[in-house]
Amino acid sequence: MYVAVKGGERAIEASWRLLDEARRGDTRVPELSVAQIREQMRLAVARVMAEGSVYDEELAALAIKQAAGDLVEAIFLLRAYRTTLPRFGYTLPVATEDMVVARRISATFKDVPGGQVLGATYDYTQRLLDFALLAEGDDSAALAAAQAEKAARTAPPEEAMPRVLSLLDKEGLIEQETRSAEPKEPGDLSREPLAFPADRSVRLQNLARGDEGFLLAMGYATQRGYANSHPFAGEIRFGSVSVEMVLDELDEAVEIGEIELTECQMINQFAGAKDVPPTFTQGYGLAFGHAERKAMAMALVDRALRAEELGETIEAPTQDIEFMLSHSDNVEASGFVQHLKLPHYVDFQAELELVRKLRARHAADTQGEAA
Known part of the structure; x- marks a missing residue:
């Protein structure tokens, strides 16, 4: 040994x-x-x-x-x-409506307050390999000049950019978000294990750190009919937001830095319920950095998981909260799949002996029936 x-x-x-x-x-x-x-x-x-x-x-x-x-x-x-980092406190919720926008588009309205800002995106490229990128030894001075010119071209607009969904909100055509008289403290998946039933705050945390490929596939499934949804990209915005934290010494919020976020608000049709007139509902996605595909997929899945809340019939796996949340984490999924590479000699020998005994019994039964 x-x-x-x-x-x-x-x-x-x-x-x-x-x-x-x-x-x-x-x-x-x-x-x-x-x-x-x-x-x-x-x-x-x-x-x-x-x-x-x-x-x-x-x-x-x-x-x-x-x-x-x-x-x-x-x-x-x-x-x-x-997991090795200490936690000193909690920041205030970031105000994404005050985002310094680098890219902002809407697929629902052509003309929106603040305008459409295309920014840096692959959406309008031809998806052809650029063999010029194989060239080496770019001139540093030329590169610096190009970067400066790019920064000037893509400088974020200074005018305010209210949310696109506010246009629907003025007519009362989209669901209203109401605050509870006694707000519930949201769960913290970074410290507490996932448990069911899971409210929307926990679901959004799970989806925000869920595997992009899994969410993309499930979001795609909702569009193909496995959730009976007809989505519209109400608004997708990417930019930087201020992060604030209340310091005990000052007893007021101070800005401690900025982070880049991608936010998506997806609009879905809703036929209404007994006491609710037909209206539009929302799916929400938020991700660190420039991650539009992740935020959009997250918004599609978030809306599908609201089926029970909105009184819709749960017919597809994409509407099953336990199924979706339990399988979205790629760290857990990777560990569970890859543990199969570890030695399982004893388990397999037990299975092997069992199959041999079953085959022997089957052979004996077959011979007995033939006799």
């Missing part, structure tokens, strides 16, 4: 060395720095921050480098690091 253990330790240490070599790749190629990942792979960084539940671009970039580009592994690394 001791020999086997020592041999296993040596094999694992050798695996670590091989992993380092594989991650580095050909040493004749310049090493990718954390700063390069942070600046040039911003969409990957945004996903790792969102699903890792930590807003820190440098740490997310470090995790991506350490994981050799495996985003689920990077999310696992960041979330594991998160």
